[in-house]
Amino acid sequence: GAGVSQSPSNKVTEKGKDVELRCDPISGHTALYWYRQSLGQGLEFLIYFQGNSAPDKSGLPSDRFSAERTGGSVSTLTIQRTQQEDSAVYLCASSPSSRWESPLHFGNGTRLTVT
Amino acid sequence: KNEVEQSPQNLTAQEGEFITINCSYSVGISALHWLQQHPGGGIVSLFMLSSGKKKHGRLIATINIQEKHSSLHITASHPRDSAVYICAVNTGNQFYFGTGTSLTVIP
Numbered sequence: 159g160a161g162v163s164q165s166p167s168n169k170v171t172e173k174g175k176d177v178e179l180r181c182d183p184i185s186g187h188t189a190l191y192w193y194r195q196s197l198g199q200g201l202e203f204l205i206y207f208q209g210n211s212a213p214d215k216s217g218l219p220s221d222r223f224s225a226e227r228t229g230g231s232v233s234t235l236t237i238q239r240t241q242q243e244d245s246a247v248y249l250c251a252s253s254p255s256s257r258w259e260s261p262l263h264f265g266n267g268t269r270l271t272v273t
Numbered sequence: 274k275n276e277v278e279q280s281p282q283n284l285t286a287q288e289g290e291f292i293t294i295n296c297s298y299s300v301g302i303s304a305l306h307w308l309q310q311h312p313g314g315g316i317v318s319l320f321m322l323s324s325g326k327k328k329h330g331r332l333i334a335t336i337n338i339q340e341k342h343s344s345l346h347i348t349a350s351h352p353r354d355s356a357v358y359i360c361a362v363n364t365g366n367q368f369y370f371g372t373g374t375s376l377t378v379i380p
Contacts, residue, residue, distance in 0.1 A: 200359070200370050200372040201361070201368075201373075203370070205375065206367075207368075213367045216367075251316075262306060262308075263318070264308075264316040266317070
């Protein structure tokens with residue numbers, strides 16, 4: 159079947175605008191993770207969902223960031239009033255469960271550029 | 274202070290060499306992952322470990338929970354192994370990532 163799908167693959171937006179990033183996990187995967195990777199930087203964990211619930215939102219960089227997941231499937235990451243420092247590749251991964259033995263499957267990411 | 278430290282940051286090897294990448298962490302973990310990121314950005318999960326050793330082809334990953342240390346070994350390295358290798362630990366609620374080791378294997 160299909161892997162983790164993210165859309166759009168690229169997004170250029172003006173500073174101050176809102177953006178919405180989408181992640182379609184592998185069918186049946188209950189756990190979903192959002193990360194970001196800024197240019198020249200390492201990976202940064204943002205948030206994870208077990209089903210539709212996000213047990214820990216402390217990784218979100220600011221209150222301009224929010225994420226939701228509906229139907230235990232698609233997730234959206236919303237960034238309000240984008241800033242230039244939000245420019246990064248936003249990656250989504252899913253796994254069959256959030257138990258430690260579950261492998262991660264990554265999407266190809268959304269490259270966000272804030273001008 | 275980084276919860277996950279990787280070494281070396283950069284590594285250049287001749288084809289055929291045995292390669293070791295190290296990862297040390299300071300938090301309690303449920304599992305440790307080794308990830309591979311090729312130029313162009315796609316990320317692939319290589320291994321997930323909670324104890325002992327795993328082997329897949331020319332890749333071997335080990336973890337010592339008491340010492341909070343993991344190693345990724347590549348035997349008979351090949352230019353197609355050139356990539357960034359990232360160590361990630363899962364604490365049960367969060368992931369922490371190393372900054373990655375950029376490996377270049379020269380023919």
